[in-house]
Amino acid sequence: MKKNALRCLTMIAILMTAIPRAFAETRTISWDPVTTYADGTSIEAGKTVSYTAYWTTDAGLSPASLHQIASSLAQTAAAFDPDLQGMKGGQTVYFTAKSVLSTGESSAFSIAYPWVVPLGTPSRNPAAPANIGVAGPVASAVAEVWRLTWNSVTTYGDGASLEPGRTVQYMPYWTTDPALSPASLKPLASSMSATTLEFNPVVQKMIKNQVAYLTVIAILDNGDQSSPGAVLTWRVDNEGPVAPSGGKISKR
Amino acid sequence: MLHRATLRGFTVILAATVLLAGCGGGGEAPQSQVSPAPGTASVFAWSPPATFNDNTPLNPAVDIDYYELYLRRDPNFTDSDQPAVQIAAVANLPSTDGRSVVKSSVTEFTLEQIPSIPAGNVLYVSMRAVGIDKQKSAFMSPVAWERS
Secondary structure, eight states, X not given: OGGGSBOOOOOOEEEOOOOOGGGTTXXXXXXXXXXXXXXXXXXXXXXXXXXXXXXXXXXXXXXXGOEEEXXXXXXXXXXXXXXXXXXXXXXXXXXXXXXXXXXXXXXXXXXXXXXXXXXXXXXXXXXXXXXXXXXEEEEOSSSOEEEEEOOOOOBBTTSOBOOTTOOEEEEEEEESOTTOOXXXXXXXXXXXXXXXXXXXXXXXXXXXXXXXXXXXXXXXXXXXXXXXXXXXXXXXXXXXXXXXXXXEEEEO | OHHHHHHHHHHHHHHHTEEEOOOOTTOSOEEOOOOXXXXXXXXXXXXXXXXXXXXOBOOHHHHEEEEEEXXXXXXXXXXXXXXXXXXXXXXXXXXXXXXXXXXXXXXXEEGGGOSSEEOOSEEEEEEEEEETTOOBOOOOOOEEEEOO
């Protein structure tokens, strides 16, 4: 009976880790590994533990308020971007996590760990790429290749023009998560200065007719990055709808 | 009373589905828009696409973002034509009891709602479907609109 309850996670701590500047706003939440059941007995050899981390503004951790940061983690840490998670500077948020055994049993949520989101420096992040589009197939000699395009970024997020000489790189991503959770974003290419990318859905392991969400993040030469550009929803590999039919005009 | 309130809601929602776009491809000076007298509205109806170009099934309520409606004085529509109006593919309509909203595929449009209609007794109407990924269909077969 007691073994159905894993020991609650303890000692969740926020770490300000050194993360590459491309993800300058990234923080890491970490916790101690779970090795015992709630009664203190050790978890049997051969069973594995995974973790799901959440945040909320509700100190009471009401389930409906929880935002998932990452799930099914084997490691005892998860990276997150406060901006992408929707956390506001100066706001107090609460982290929690739960553990799940490979046999299905799960723990209760850990005790809420409060954290005040840093106000940070005034935002000078670049504007998000706009007008993202996909077209294709553009080549069919060997495999179907599709072209993703977007507008170049010439301003900061607040609309001010970038200073002369500033350069912008772009990171195109795709995901099947309409919420664009950071953990779900899969790069379509490494960072690039062009505003066009040709990609092969098969190589990207996209499934035909799967709904994929395509987006692009702009990264300034100092590493400051934009939020994801307006999401383009794409049903993989389709070549557009056939034309409407049966047109007729009637007087009413 | 409830019936009247429902009708009013329908009118507002239908108008909200129209996204103004550039003028038609006919190249003529537009006439001013005149609200049609009762019984004289020209309603253009169509069947939404049911497949993609590769014949895989398509759900118009999910996969179509909007339609582009085109007008010309001849039936020779080209890719350089600008749509006269964009029409949302899905509208939120009042349920039959007027107490809730249901999503419904849009399959007709009153042509007199187009804000800038080229002059001419006979115009041709065509349409393209635009997917959620902004890919456009070919033009549908033109339909003559006899305005006189």
